[in-house]
Amino acid sequence: MNKTITALIFSGAALCYAGMASAADLVNINVTGRVVATPCVVDTDTVSKQVDLGQPIANSLNQPGGNPIWKDFQLLLTQCPAAIQSATATFTGVVHNTDPTAFKNLGTALNSALQMTNTDHSVIYGKNSQMTVVVDNSTRQAIFPLSARIFSPAAKATGGTFNAAVSVVFTYQ
Numbered sequence: 001m002n003k004t005i006t007a008l009i010f011s012g013a014a015l016c017y018a019g020m021a022s023a024a025d026l027v028n029i030n031v032t033g034r035v036v037a038t039p040c041v042v043d044t045d046t047v048s049k050q051v052d053l054g055q056p057i058a059n060s061l062n063q064p065g066g067n068p069i070w071k072d073f074q075l076l077l078t079q080c081p082a083a084i085q086s087a088t089a090t091f092t093g094v095v096h097n098t099d100p101t102a103f104k105n106l107g108t109a110l111n112s113a114l115q116m117t118n119t120d121h122s123v124i125y126g127k128n129s130q131m132t133v134v135v136d137n138s139t140r141q142a143i144f145p146l147s148a149r150i151f152s153p154a155a156k157a158t159g160g161t162f163n164a165a166v167s168v169v170f171t172y173q
Contacts, residue, residue, distance in 0.1 A: 039172055040077035040087060040135070040142060049075065053114075053150050053162065061112060061157030067149055072119050075144040077170065080135045084172045087142040088132040091116065091125050093166040099153035101126035108160030111152050116166065119145040132173075 056067045077087055096102040101124045102113035116125045125131060125146070135142045150162055 038081055040080035040084060040140075040170070042170065043076035043078055046075045046077070049073065051148055053148060056150050058109075058157050058159045061150070061152035062155050064153060064155045065151055066155070066157075067151045070117075070121065070147045070149045072145070072147045074146060075168065077135075077142040078140070080140045080142060080172075082140075084135055086132055086134050086173045088130050088171045088173065089144050090128065090130050090169045090171070091166050092127055092169070093164065095127045096153055102151070102153055103127070103164045103166055105150075105162050105164055107163040109150075109162050110156075110158040110160065111154055112150050112157045112162060113153055114148060114162075114164035114166070115151050116146060116148045119147045121147060 051071055051073045053071050054069065056069060060067050060069075075089060080087070094104040094106070096104045096113040099113060102115050103126070105112045105114065117123060118125075118131065123129075123131075131144055131146075133142050133144055
């Protein structure tokens, strides 16, 4: 008799479970994502890029926008995977208080700022500006040709030290 009761209990439990299973709703779970290619390698010279802008004479900065001396430099990405066709650099830093397209001098020279452009000086890059370049198919490199200068947004620059910092974030397409 023990065997029969045990079998009936298990049979009853199985019927209850089967009844619950048939009353359940069908649920679909959709999972999405994106597989991202490995990024390009930031060249070691680019990681801690130092651009020496020389020593402009303060009186060359006496006119707004003064100092015609530009220093060309480049940022370099190497070993870009074939899946990456272009790269974008986004520039950030402390903005000059009177010129939102210029980066603030953190040194002691007054009324001077950093202006950064492409090498033909047709585009000025300020805070949150972006520059996109195509990855070279044969070298798998992305080269960002840039130019910079010390200038005075409002004239009357004084002598002293000049130090500006620009951070760059690279994204890939």
